Amino acid sequence: MSAQLREAASELAGVLWREHTVYRERSGGVVIRGEHVKRWISLAPAGGRDEILLRAGRILDGGTTAPARSEAVMPLSVGTAELAAACRRLLAETAAEAAVADAAGPAATPRGAGRKAAARPRRQNKPARSGGKGRHTGVGSWVVLLCLAGVVAYHFWSIGATP
Known part of the structure; x- marks a missing residue:
């Protein structure tokens, strides 16, 4: 099965993208990466x-x-x-979902999805305090x-620095 997957992936990669990388996963599957897309x-x-099982996803900034x-x-x-x-249908669905997520802004992106904690924007709209x-x-x-x-007063009293 592994040899068949590798052969099918090589043929498929040539049809889908001119520039691609094909490698084997630890689980026995094969991945085709299109860095340019x-x-x-x-x-x-x-x-x-x-x-x-065919799965499609995005490559984030930094290669993850x-x-x-x-x-x-x-x-x-x-x-x-x-x-x-x-595969083209799956890639189109992936691109459409990515476009919706990008248009919605960073709040629509799930936590840990390639963003670092320091890069998260601070909350701008804080609720008003009661009492005013x-x-x-x-x-x-x-x-x-x-x-x-x-404590400071006791320290001065113990060293005899009282007036």
Whole structure:
């Protein structure tokens, strides 16, 4: 099955993209990467005997791959043209979903999907405070300040620096 997948992936890669990289996954599947279109296709054995699982996804900035956006199960016995048609459909779905996510902005992108925590924008619209009096020092802060003043006073008293 692995040899059949590798052969089918090589033929499929030539049909889909001029520039591509084909490599084997640890799980026994084969991945076709199209760096110039920022997309990838994965062919992996499916539950059936002659079936393969086709998955498509995006390649993010920096070369990392996003999780699969769409997938389909096809028989391996179909020709390269049918596999290419199914892959083009999956790639079109992936591109459409990526365009919707990009248009919606970073809030629509799931957490951890290629963004670093430092790159997340800060929340701009904070809810208004009740009471409208503005900021003031809370009771807990006053307690801490009084304790600190007591420690400083005790220190000066213990060294004999009282007036």
